[in-house]
Amino acid sequence: MDPELLAHAEAARGFMPVDEGLALHDAALGVTVDGPFLEVGSYCGKSAVYIGAAARRMDRVLFALDHHRGSEENQAGWKHHEPDLVDPEIAKMDTLPRFRRTIHDAGLEGTVVALVGDSPTVGKAWATPLALLFIDGGHGHEPAHRDYETWVPHVRVGGRLLIHDVFPDPADGGRPPYEIYCRALESDSFREVGATGSLRALERTATGI
Numbered sequence: 001m002d003p004e005l006l007a008h009a010e011a012a013r014g015f016m017p018v019d020e021g022l023a024l025h026d027a028a029l030g031v032t033v034d035g036p037f038l039e040v041g042s043y044c045g046k047s048a049v050y051i052g053a054a055a056r057r058m059d060r061v062l063f064a065l066d067h068h069r070g071s072e073e074n075q076a077g078w079k080h081h082e083p084d085l086v087d088p089e090i091a092k093m094d095t096l097p098r099f100r101r102t103i104h105d106a107g108l109e110g111t112v113v114a115l116v117g118d119s120p121t122v123g124k125a126w127a128t129p130l131a132l133l134f135i136d137g138g139h140g141h142e143p144a145h146r147d148y149e150t151w152v153p154h155v156r157v158g159g160r161l162l163i164h165d166v167f168p169d170p171a172d173g174g175r176p177p178y179e180i181y182c183r184a185l186e187s188d189s190f191r192e193v194g195a196t197g198s199l200r201a202l203e204r205t206a207t208g209i
């Protein structure tokens with residue numbers, strides 16, 4: 001990965017260890033079919049810099065989808081809450097300014113395009129086949145399965161599906177990302193092409209979910 005972009009990715013706030021970030025970058029570089037990339041769950045732009053670095057080299061666009069209000073686990077009182085990311089006037093999370101700053105500073109504004117909205121709402125109007133989909137949005141049962149059902153049908157045959165926070169052992173973390181990873185494999189439409197930490201990379205071999 002471009003060392004300057006790697007430095008930006010490492011400095012960005014968020015939830016992507018460097019080994020998994022580099023695996024994300026490499027999995028994106030391995031895409032051989034046409035089309036844009038899309039990630040669900042951008043937060044402050046950390047994963048978007050890893051994927052965006054590959055997208056820029058490949059002359060692709062990365063759509064970075066987030067409502068920027070945080071997941072359940074980012075809200076006050078939860079484990080992953082960061083109080084300085086709350087807009088005090090409305091008492092709600094707002095990670096969009098930080099996201100924009102990350103992408104600006106990394107020089108990726110020509111590559112990474114923010115989609116600001118609720119995942120199923122945007123998904124309902126989506127029609128463009130994707131070369132790569134990265135799922136890292138809400139990690140509860142309902143949001144994770146809904147993201148799977150909303151976005152996975154858009155992944156082209158030969159394209160890639162990447163899922164974060166996949167923990168086969170329940171002692172390591174929540175089940176839903178692992179469940180949708182299993183769903184993809186059990187659909188017989190995906191084969192695994194990489195596993196690094198909690199990141200899984202799958203390639204679509206047939207249509208269907």
Ligand code: SAH
Pocket residue numbers: 013014015016040041042043044045046047048065066067068069070071072074095117118119120136137138143
């Ligand atoms: N990929 C990020 C971490 C994402 S955290 C990184 O590298 O650091 C999960 C993100 O999913 C949060 O920013 C949250 O706002 C977003 N999210 C959760 N549910 C969502 C929904 N229904 N629509 C859009 N974004 C959602």
Ligand code: MG
Pocket residue numbers: 015136164165
């Ligand atoms: Mg994650």
